[in-house]
Amino acid sequence: MAEPQYELLYHPGIPGRGEFIRLMFEAAGVKYADVARDNPPDESGPNGYGLVQAITSPESTGDDDGNPPAFAPPALRIHGAGKNGKALLIHQTPNILLYLGGPLKLAGSDEPEKYYVNQLALTALDLNNETHDTHHPVAVMKYYEEQKDEALKKATDFRENRLPKFFSYFERVLKHNKSTGKGKHLVGESLTYADLALWQVIDGLKFAFPNEMRHRSSESPLLFDHFYPSLKDEPWLKKYLDSKRRQPYSMGVFRHYPELDLQ
């Protein structure tokens, strides 16, 4: 069997930012290697996470295929797509989603839609980043327990001010596209990577802030009663969520600290 053309390089053991990329492959039914997830250190053969760490090493000035260094995971290697037929290595989650949108046919049906999809995915990723900051408001390299007082303040502001702002926005985008997308799609009449990114963030928020999400759900009916469940019912997504490829939420972006949730 031929090697997959696409290699995802990301931390093992969490959905994290890699999940936005995995969902695109899963939705399109396209094979991909998940280098660290598929090659754990306790098996024979190469340790996949070592390869992930190598591309983001603080000493790296690029790889053997002529690609510049990557700032942080996730990165994507695409065999044959680089300069002189070598592998292309790209990083930054939104850049990877943009790259895959065309070949996986998840980027809308024309030029305006391509940019609508991209701006909505970027907005969902901003919400993802703000979620991360609720448990790490001061220092990304320190433990949550070392910044708990600040996290309580940050999470309160996030729940009370930021979540309603984001949810109201996505609700209005669904309303704008309702005659075409039927409340199931943010842009046009079929699935795009903006839908996948937003679905993943909502799914993670339901894990991290279950009380707050129950409290908010009636405020954005298209988003919570149509968009989220109808995508979750898609056969490909059900199958993926039941597979071992879907990793559980744990100590990544989406963490369930009850004290940060609505009391």
Added chain:
Amino acid sequence: MAEPQYELLYHPGIPGRGEFIRLMFEAAGVKYADVARDNPPDESGPNGYGLVQAITSPESTGDDDGNPPAFAPPALRIHGAGKNGKALLIHQTPNILLYLGGPLKLAGSDEPEKYYVNQLALTALDLNNETHDTHHPVAVMKYYEEQKDEALKKATDFRENRLPKFFSYFERVLKHNKSTGKGKHLVGESLTYADLALWQVIDGLKFAFPNEMRHRSSESPLLFDHFYPSLKDEPWLKKYLDSKRRQPYSMGVFRHYPELDLQ
């Protein structure tokens, strides 16, 4: 004279995230309308900022040209580029830079470079966002003075851990591209929007954290002795910086609070 094809919709009075877009037009020598900056409320005629606020109104479900609502400024209106020949309205800073990269010829010379440029601009914009969070670590809608204790902690971590990580990364990208870019360009042999985005963030950091930036400058010689000054010496940029179109730093992303700087 014909109306400019491009309209930037952004807050007046600060460089902010709009500056990344302005620099692209200025570098390419392409005319653009800066709706709020050019139509202040005290002059006769329309108040430009009202138009900016309208597109991001929390009630909006889209504009009269069929575009979905925008989450936040900046946004860009491109006449004739939308569906059925109407105006296209897009938002999200990285999406706007991506859109303009092609027509303004600031996105590299081939497909791999297009994605290298995009990932580097995204990384510069991440640094921009982290800078903002130094004075607003807890609540974006509250005053700095209400979150000063947290800001002192956040700014310390930012200066000691995040700045060196970002600067080391960009230094290594410049090293990777040195034979082609001569320390002047991150990707290839000519100016891209990644160069402009990084230049703007460094310029803002020099305003916000002058002590820290002096302290760090010797650690990344390509970045601080070649890249930053050589772009600043470009005639188009000198002319722009001397013009009234360049707004001074004040209460935007880049703020000079001496207590947050290296003591």
